[in-house]
Amino acid sequence: xxxxxxxxxxxxxxxxxxxxxxxxxxxxxxxxxxxxxxxxxxxxxxxxxxxxxxxxxxxxxxxxxxxxxxxxxxxxxxxxxxxxxxxxxxxxxxxxxxxxxxxxxxxxxxxxxxxxxxxxxxxxxxxxxxxxxxxxxxxxxxxxxxxxxxxxxxxxxxxxxxxxxxxxxxxxxxxxxxxxxxxxxxxxxxxxxxxxxxxxxxxxxxxxxxxxxxxxxxxxxxxxxxxxxxxxxxxxxxxxxxxxxxxxxxxxxxxxxxxxxxxxxxxxxxxxxxxxxxxxxxxxxxxxxxxxxxxxxxxxxxxxxxxxxxxxxxxxxxxxxxxxxxxxxxxxxxxxxxxxxxxxxxxxxx
Amino acid sequence: xxxxxxxxxxxxxxxxxxxxxxxxxxxxxxxxxxxxxxxxxxxxxxxxxxxxxxxxxxxxxxxxxxxxxxxxxxxxxxxxxxxxxxxxxxxxxxxxxxxxxxxxxxxxxxxxxxxxxxxxxxxxxxxxxxxxxxxxxxxxxxxxxxxxxxxxxxxxxxxxxxxxxxxxxxxxxxxxxxxxxxxxxxxxxxxxxxxxxxxxxxxxxxxxxxxxxxxxxxxxxxxxxxxxxxxxxxxxxxxxxxxxxxxxxxxxxxxxxxxxxxxxxxxxxxxxxxxxxxxxxxxxxxxxxxxxxxxxxxxxxxxxxxxxxxxxxxxxxxxxxxxxxxxxxxxxxxxxxxxxxxxxxxxxxx
DNA sequence: ATGAAAGCGCTAACAT
DNA sequence: ATGTTAGCGCTTTCAT
Numbered sequence: 001x002x003x004x005x006x007x008x009x010x011x012x013x014x015x016x017x018x019x020x021x022x023x024x025x026x027x028x029x030x031x032x033x034x035x036x037x038x039x040x041x042x043x044x045x046x047x048x049x050x051x052x053x054x055x056x057x058x059x060x061x062x063x064x065x066x067x068x069x070x071x072x073x074x075x076x077x078x079x080x081x082x083x084x085x086x087x088x089x090x091x092x093x094x095x096x097x098x099x100x101x102x103x104x105x106x107x108x109x110x111x112x113x114x115x116x117x118x119x120x121x122x123x124x125x126x127x128x129x130x131x132x133x134x135x136x137x138x139x140x141x142x143x144x145x146x147x148x149x150x151x152x153x154x155x156x157x158x159x160x161x162x163x164x165x166x167x168x169x170x171x172x173x174x175x176x177x178x179x180x181x182x183x184x185x186x187x188x189x190x191x192x193x194x195x196x197x198x199x200x201x202x203x204x205x206x207x208x209x210x211x212x213x214x215x216x217x218x219x220x221x222x223x224x225x226x227x228x229x230x231x232x233x234x235x236x237x238x239x240x241x242x243x244x245x246x247x248x249x250x251x252x253x254x255x256x257x258x259x260x261x262x263x264x265x266x267x268x269x270x271x272x273x274x275x276x277x278x279x280x281x282x283x284x285x286x287x288x289x290x291x292x293x294x295x296x297x298x299x300x301x302x303x304x305x306x307x308x309x310x311x312x313x314x315x316x317x318x319x320x321x322x323x324x325x326x327x328x329x330x331x332x333x334x335x336x337x338x339x340x341x342x343x344x345x346x347x348x349x350x
Numbered sequence: 351x352x353x354x355x356x357x358x359x360x361x362x363x364x365x366x367x368x369x370x371x372x373x374x375x376x377x378x379x380x381x382x383x384x385x386x387x388x389x390x391x392x393x394x395x396x397x398x399x400x401x402x403x404x405x406x407x408x409x410x411x412x413x414x415x416x417x418x419x420x421x422x423x424x425x426x427x428x429x430x431x432x433x434x435x436x437x438x439x440x441x442x443x444x445x446x447x448x449x450x451x452x453x454x455x456x457x458x459x460x461x462x463x464x465x466x467x468x469x470x471x472x473x474x475x476x477x478x479x480x481x482x483x484x485x486x487x488x489x490x491x492x493x494x495x496x497x498x499x500x501x502x503x504x505x506x507x508x509x510x511x512x513x514x515x516x517x518x519x520x521x522x523x524x525x526x527x528x529x530x531x532x533x534x535x536x537x538x539x540x541x542x543x544x545x546x547x548x549x550x551x552x553x554x555x556x557x558x559x560x561x562x563x564x565x566x567x568x569x570x571x572x573x574x575x576x577x578x579x580x581x582x583x584x585x586x587x588x589x590x591x592x593x594x595x596x597x598x599x600x601x602x603x604x605x606x607x608x609x610x611x612x613x614x615x616x617x618x619x620x621x622x623x624x625x626x627x628x629x630x631x632x633x634x635x636x637x638x639x640x641x642x643x644x645x646x647x648x649x650x651x652x653x654x655x656x657x658x659x660x661x662x663x664x665x666x667x668x669x670x671x672x673x674x675x676x677x678x679x680x681x682x683x684x685x686x687x688x689x690x691x692x693x694x695x696x697x698x699x700x
Numbered sequence: 701a702t703g704a705a706a707g708c709g710c711t712a713a714c715a716t
Numbered sequence: 717a718t719g720t721t722a723g724c725g726c727t728t729t730c731a732t
Contacts, residue, residue: 021702023725057475059409059412061725063407063709065708105477108456110456120405125409293643363709373710373720374712374721377711378712388718407709705729707726710723713721713723
């Protein structure tokens with residue numbers, strides 16, 4: 001039994017009564033329209049509110065004002081865990097950094113199922129003013145967003161076709177793949193393999209396409225056996241490596257479309273006695289913390305994920321406050337981080 | 351201009367009218383009290399709701415029912431970023447895993463300031479039914495929780511004194527420290543150093559205390575110069591190592607109270623030419639992914655963080671549904687993960 | 701500059 | 717089994 005008797009929480013009506021003003025006046029003052037009132041009144045209401053320990057009820061406020069000052073981060077079931085999704089974690093941080101100072105709250109929405117009948121009820125239930133979609137898959141029901149809800153929305157991690165009508169923020173993977181290809185070709189490589197991500201991921205398709213384009217631009221024909229597919233996991237990287245190591249004549253470089261897979265590739269190389277970078281150069285993507293500690297330290301492309309999250313949040317905030325829909329893609333540039341897993345190709349005598 | 355004309359979203363009243371029932375009936379059926387009504391009515395209402403694309407407004411529901419079906423994860427400013435806080439990230443996952451199937455939503459509350467005047471308005475604003483506190487610091491205003499709010503609350507990562515009235519879920523660091531000390535002593539070590547975390551963290555104090563107790567139980571007197579303090583960061587570990595490496599006669603083992611610091615210790619050892627584990631054994635805490643990849647692979651204690659989050663969530667859910675306050679501490683057991691950074695001490699000639 | 705009143709969309713108690 | 721009604725605590729016109 002607590003010694004302090006806890007009175008019921010005072011409502012706006014109580015504050016107004018105690019301060020001798022109308023409830024509307026109190027609302028203005030304790031909201032953000034104090035300018036409308038005389039400084040005496042403002043002061044008095046504020047004082048009473050403080051004395052009474054008044055705390056506004058955000059739910060009531062949301063219902064009346066039809067906005068919740070909360071935004072949602074939407075995670076699809078396949079990659080709903082933050083511990084296994086460094087990408088989503090970094091995005092989350094960026095979003096929090098942007099929205100918190102503006103007094104917005106953040107809600108994590110881990111979709112329970114993707115059934116189109118129940119999907120929108122999970123998202124558009126009045127509790128959020130806008131949403132960040134984390135890397136929706138190619139066939140995701142989320143892509144029909146605009147047909148089902150008017151909620152402002154920004155996509156992160158998938159640069160979708162403009163026809164879908166989203167504003168997307170992503171890293172410029174196409175540009176970065178091109179840079180990596182050119183860098184390797186300049187180093188002397190021509191037989192370059194590519195480990196792509198799962199085909200359901202937009203980014204994976206784009207990276208593959210970019211790879212082909214960049215190679216073509218340097219006059220190199222990509223053979224089908226130079227490509228392998230993993231699932232953005234270390235295990236996927238291992239499998240892909242097993243496959244690509246059998247290509248003959250051997251490839252001299254491998255571009256791996258994310259770091260966990262690249263780590264798997266390095267592992268297999270070590271087992272098979274393939275020396276990196278002397279016999280095979282390996283380049284990853286994302287620059288996760290482990291990349292620097294790999295053996296050898298991984299040359300990779302830094303992915304500015306936190307900035308991506310922050311920028312997406314800014315764009316969303318803009319849409320929410322202006323009421324205008326934004327479209328198009330915003331690609332943030334990464335940066336080639338040169339470590340020790342890539343070097344000029346071995347001299348060939350054949 | 352969209353081709354599809356989007357009608358205003360139907361409310362419960364509209365559904366009720368179209369289905370020819372009262373609003374109360376519709377509420378029951380679309381809420382979770384369909385059992386009260388005849389199957390015909392239920393079916394009819396459900397059909398109309400589906401046809402109209404009815405989606406309940408959770409805000410209105412929360413206001414009327416006085417619960418939001420949402421719980422908050424409270425992060426204090428110092429460690430508010432998930433990318434730099436693997437602990438909080440894993441807890442978050444555990445909480446999500448537990449609550450999502452129950453239809454609860456999760457809100458991230460990154461406290462903007464710890465001013466006691468504004469603190470509770472940030473948390474107890476009607477939007478959450480309960481809260482998980484992540485490792486509150488020793489002097490945190492959050493510890494006066496019960497004086498300010500009746501919101502159910504569970505603490506994670508800090509086993510607080512029972513007098514504070516919280517239910518706390520944490521790893522059994524005291525038990526694990528004891529186990530590590532005994533293991534090292536059994537290996538032949540007696541001069542064992544300890545790198546503790548920041549004193550503002552409850553867990554750090556407990557681990558230090560446990561260390562002293564365990565050493566005393568084995569009849570070893572701990573000298574003050576065997577202790578150093580870091581800030582749970584790799585840099586902190588480096589500094590502590592610099593300090594402890596100067597102790598004479600040299601220590602033969604170091605217990606480091608988290609893995610990032612242990613990694614820093616290993617780094618300094620390598621620089622100074624101190625061979626691990628031949629000259630110095632190092633044991634960490636937490637078993638972060640990097641631990642297995644360190645050089646040498648780190649012997650450490652696995653911290654079941656996801657389980658901690660999950661269990662805390664369960665306890666919170668219980669409190670919310672039962673209305674009964676739960677107190678006391680629940681300590682989840684870790685597990686010594688033996689790798690290669692610890693071994694018997696070098697033979698001394700006296 | 702202030703007050704009165706009409707909701708926001710729903711739940712829950714009570715009546716029938 | 718169903719309908720009626722009174723709020724939940726706030727914001728927002730519209731008067732004054």
